[in-house]
Amino acid sequence: MSQRLIYLDNNATTPVDPRVVDAMLPYFYEKPGNAASRSHPFGWVAEEAVDYAREQIADLIEVDPKEIIFTSGATEGDNLALKGVFEMYKRKGNHIITLKTEHKAVIDACQKIEAMGGEVTYLDVLPNGLIDLQVLENAIKDNTILISIMWANNETGTIQPMAEIGEICARHGVLFMSDATQAVGKVPVKPKEIGIHLMAFTGHKMYGPKGVGALFVNRKKPRVKVTAQMDGGGHERGMRSGTLNVPGIVGFGKAAEIAKKEMAADAARLSALRDRLQKGLMEGLEEVYINGAEESRMPHVTNLSFKHVEGEGLMMTFNQNIALSSGSACTSASLEPSYVLIAMGLGDDLAHSSLRFSLGRFTTDEDIDYTIDAITKGVNHMRDLSPIWEMYKEGVDLESVEWTEH
Amino acid sequence: MAYSEKVLEHFKNPRNVGTLDKSKKSVGTGLVGAPECGDVMRLQIEVDEESGKIKDAKFKTFGCGSAIASSSLATEWLKGKSVDEAMAIDNMDIVEELALPPVKIHCSVLAEDAIKSAIKDYQEKNGVAAEAALEGSK
Numbered sequence: 287m288s289q290r291l292i293y294l295d296n297n298a299t300t301p302v303d304p305r306v307v308d309a310m311l312p313y314f315y316e317k318p319g320n321a322a323s324r325s326h327p328f329g330w331v332a333e334e335a336v337d338y339a340r341e342q343i344a345d346l347i348e349v350d351p352k353e354i355i356f357t358s359g360a361t362e363g364d365n366l367a368l369k370g371v372f373e374m375y376k377r378k379g380n381h382i383i384t385l386k387t388e389h390k391a392v393i394d395a396c397q398k399i400e401a402m403g404g405e406v407t408y409l410d411v412l413p414n415g416l417i418d419l420q421v422l423e424n425a426i427k428d429n430t431i432l433i434s435i436m437w438a439n440n441e442t443g444t445i446q447p448m449a450e451i452g453e454i455c456a457r458h459g460v461l462f463m464s465d466a467t468q469a470v471g472k473v474p475v476k477p478k479e480i481g482i483h484l485m486a487f488t489g490h491k492m493y494g495p496k497g498v499g500a501l502f503v504n505r506k507k508p509r510v511k512v513t514a515q516m517d518g519g520g521h522e523r524g525m526r527s528g529t530l531n532v533p534g535i536v537g538f539g540k541a542a543e544i545a546k547k548e549m550a551a552d553a554a555r556l557s558a559l560r561d562r563l564q565k566g567l568m569e570g571l572e573e574v575y576i577n578g579a580e581e582s583r584m585p586h587v588t589n590l591s592f593k594h595v596e597g598e599g600l601m602m603t604f605n606q607n608i609a610l611s612s613g614s615a616c617t618s619a620s621l622e623p624s625y626v627l628i629a630m631g632l633g634d635d636l637a638h639s640s641l642r643f644s645l646g647r648f649t650t651d652e653d654i655d656y657t658i659d660a661i662t663k664g665v666n667h668m669r670d671l672s673p674i675w676e677m678y679k680e681g682v683d684l685e686s687v688e689w690t691e692h
Numbered sequence: 693m694a695y696s697e698k699v700l701e702h703f704k705n706p707r708n709v710g711t712l713d714k715s716k717k718s719v720g721t722g723l724v725g726a727p728e729c730g731d732v733m734r735l736q737i738e739v740d741e742e743s744g745k746i747k748d749a750k751f752k753t754f755g756c757g758s759a760i761a762s763s764s765l766a767t768e769w770l771k772g773k774s775v776d777e778a779m780a781i782d783n784m785d786i787v788e789e790l791a792l793p794p795v796k797i798h799c800s801v802l803a804e805d806a807i808k809s810a811i812k813d814y815q816e817k818n819g820v821a822a823e824a825a826l827e828g829s830k
Contacts (some may be wrong), residue, residue, distance in 0.1 A: 596730055598756040602695070602703055634728040671709055671760060673734035673752035674727055689726030690805075 292653045295609045296491075296646030297440050297468060297587060302537065303493040303647065309540035310495065313533035321530045322521060332532045339539025343500055346542040347485075348476045355501045355522045356535055360467040361391040363486025363501040366526065367463050368395045370512025371432050371484065372404050375461070379429035381405045385417060386629040387444075388436050392465055396434075405429070413631045414579035415444035423454050432461045437469035437485075441611075441626045441642055442578030443587030445469070452481035461510065467491055471545035472584060473553065477502055483510045489534065493647060494541030498534035501526075548647075556645045557585035559654050563643060564588045566658035571665050577627060577640060586645040589627075591636040594675045595668045600639070603664030608657055611642040695757055696791035702761035707768050710750040712736040720814025722806040731755035731799065733763050735806035737770055737778070739814055746770050746778060751806075758796035762786050762803035770807065775814070781807055 293301070313335060321336045323329025337351070344351040357363045372382065384396055386408045396406040407425050412418055417435060426433075433455050438445045448464065455462035463484040469475050471492030477485045488499035503525065504510045511525075518527025568574045573593035592600065597612040604610075623637035632640075641661070645654075669675040677684060695703070714721045718739050725732040732755065738748040749767035753760045765786055770778050786792070786800035 594754065596755050596759075598730075599703075599760060602700075602757040638728075638730055668754075671706060671752055672732075672754040673723065674732055674754045676711065676752060684727065687723075689728075689732070690724050 290607055290656065292608045292657060294643050294645060294649065294653070294657060295611055296649075297443075297642065297644035298611060299490045299496065300493045300646050301648055302490075302495055303541060303544060305544060306494055306537045306540045310533045310537040313536050317532075319532070321532055322519065332530075335532060335536050336530055339535045339542075342539035343542045346475075346546045347470060347502065349478055349502055350505060352523075353502050353505050355503055355525050356530055357486075357499045357501055357526055358497055358528075358531070359490070359499040360389075360465060360486045360488035361499075362526075363488070363499050364389070364391040364465050365395045366501055366512055366515050367484040367486055367503075368392065368432070368434060369399060369402075369515055370525070371461060371463070371510075372399050372402070373513035374511050375431045376404070379431040381407070381427055381430040382432045382434065383407045383409060383422065383425050383430060384434040385409050385411060385436070387411050387415060387439055387441075387626045388434070389440060389465055389467070392434055392436065411629055415439060415442050415577070415626075415630050416579050416582060417446050417451065419447065419450055419454065422451065423458075426454075426458045426460060430458070430460050432463055434463040434465070437464050437466035437475060438473070438584050439578065439626060440468050441624055442589045442630075443468070443584035443644075444578040445473070445582045445584060447582070448480045448482070456481050461508075468584060468587075471542065472549065472586065474549070477504075483508070484512070489538035489541055492541050492545050494538040495534050498531050498538045500538070552647055553585040556647075556649065559649060559651065560586055560588050560643070560645055563645075563654050563658060564590070566654075567661055570658065570662040575636060577630065577632065577636075586649075587643070589640055589642045591627075591632070591640040592665050592668075593636060593639060594672055594678055595639045595665055596672075597639050597641070600641070600664050600668050603667050604660045608660055611644075612640065698790050699757055699761040699792070702764040702790070703757040706751075706760060706764040708748075708750050708764065708771075709752060711752065712738055712748065712750050717817050718814075720810040720812070720817065722809030722811075722813060724805045724809055725755070725802055727754065731759045731802055733759065733802055733806040735763060735766060735803070735810050737810050737814060739775060744774055746773050746775070755799065755802075756796075758790070758792055758799040759802065761790050762792070762799045763806065765789060766803045766807055775811055778807060779811060 317331050319328030319332035321332040340351040340354050344354050400406050435446050435451055461483045464482050466475055466485050466487045470487040483504040485502040490496040514525050516527050521527050575591045577589040601612050627637040712719045721736045723734045733753045735751045737746045740747040749770040751763040751767050753763045783800040783804040786803055787797055
């Protein structure tokens with residue numbers, strides 16, 4: 287292959303680890319059973335495989351296997367947790383608190399809950415993306431039933447102060463839910479230590495397959511229940527009907543087992559590579575800014591803004607070779623910058639010019655060196671072409687220019 | 693999104709990137725768009741006083757690949773044209789030449805605006821009424 291392809295979009299999805307693929311393969315043809323078939327060996331084998339995977343996953347996050355509810359992914363887990371809690375507990379109260387920087391699966395589910403008669407507070411974040419704990423505590427009311435805060439942000443990698451949020455929830459007797467999709471398998475995630483009652487995550491962000499996820503639901507002190515969102519055979523303790531995705535679950539379990547063993551080494555290697563990438567770009571280029579709290583960030587993620595560079599054009603300089611995500615999408619006459627970066631208070635200029643680099647288990651040193659070089663060239667190309675960069679270098683106050691909106 | 697070969701070619705090898713001396717009477721400058729919309733084009737023409745033809749055209753664009761390609765193509769087309777001929781360049785000609793998809797048509801509109809704005813600047817500097825030029829282009 288003549289063209290080099292580099293994958294730095296691991297927050298979108300990770301490749302499936304070959305060890306995971308190997309574990310899954312027998313469950314397609316040789317062991318085809320339905321885990322709910324109690325009357326023959328095919329079913330028993332499948333059930334045993336599911337039970338084992340449930341243990342592997344529970345072991346990774348240090349919970350009881352009975353507290354793992356298999357889903358199709360984190361979007362389903364978020365929906366089940368939010369809507370399921372709202373329906374189950376609405377007689378106690380109808381108020382939910384979350385963040386403006388949450389994933390769409392949480393924001394959109396909350397908007398649906400509002401349409402169903404719920405009340406939702408979407409909190410602002412600090413400029414570094416972190417929650418203001420005082421603001422959170424002040425937002426709690428008598429009718430608040432649930433606080434939903436994502437563990438690590440998908441765009442910036444910012445890790446929220448989960449232990450402190452857990453204390454606040456405990457103090458006020460409010461259920462605590464977390465979308466931990468980006469964190470599980472990459473950093474230590476122990477919901478019980480923190481007082482989390484519900485937590486959604488997924489296989490395909492941790493080197494497992496797509497189409498399988500889990501919702502942790504606390505069973506003791508307190509026993510949390512959610513109203514099922516799908517009617518059917520009453521699988522997964524009645525909380526999630528539907529035939530279990532046995533090969534997917536087996537792969538998810540294997541991915542959890544590998545993550546538990548290799549997480550620390552992966553994180554150390556990737557944070558060093560991430561820092562090298564960040565340093566290389568910031569030394570080679572002017573006006574590069576890091577988005578999100580550096581001191582509380584996922585080890586494999588950096589989100590950078592390149593001032594006075596248009597994001598989509600910049601992507602075009604390298605996206606034949608390097609896979610990344612941009613903070614904005616130019617699909618119409620006006621750009622739509624990332625709502626996460628806007629919620630952090632970034633101006634349009636920086637929000638439009640941001641790139642998210644998310645490294646993974648299969649990222650190499652050579653990938654990073656190539657990327658530093660390609661992005662540096664791309665940014666220089668765009669700046670050489672940019673009248674705004676020229677004005678900026680000449681000292682023109684861009685705020686004073688009369689632009690023609692279109 | 694897949695870009696056409698022509699857009700990619702102009703994007704990688706943009707023609708006539710640069711800056712003309714805007715203080716010269718023979719130079720007209722058009723600056724259109726806004727940073728928050730994600731597109732800013734600056735297009736300049738230099739008109740030969742004797743022949744009345746555009747002898748040089750330069751651009752700089754902040755924007756996506758289609759915006760850069762549209763302005764690069766515009767400078768190619770402008771060179772050698774009279775001001776009246778330049779006024780007649782239509783954004784749909786750019787759409788067709790670059791095979792722009794519907795979501796990128798605004799890039800061609802912006803390029804046409806930049807051409808007209810540069811011509812207007814040139815005419816104002818040289819005391820030509822804009823209306824007269826518009827008549828000529830019809």
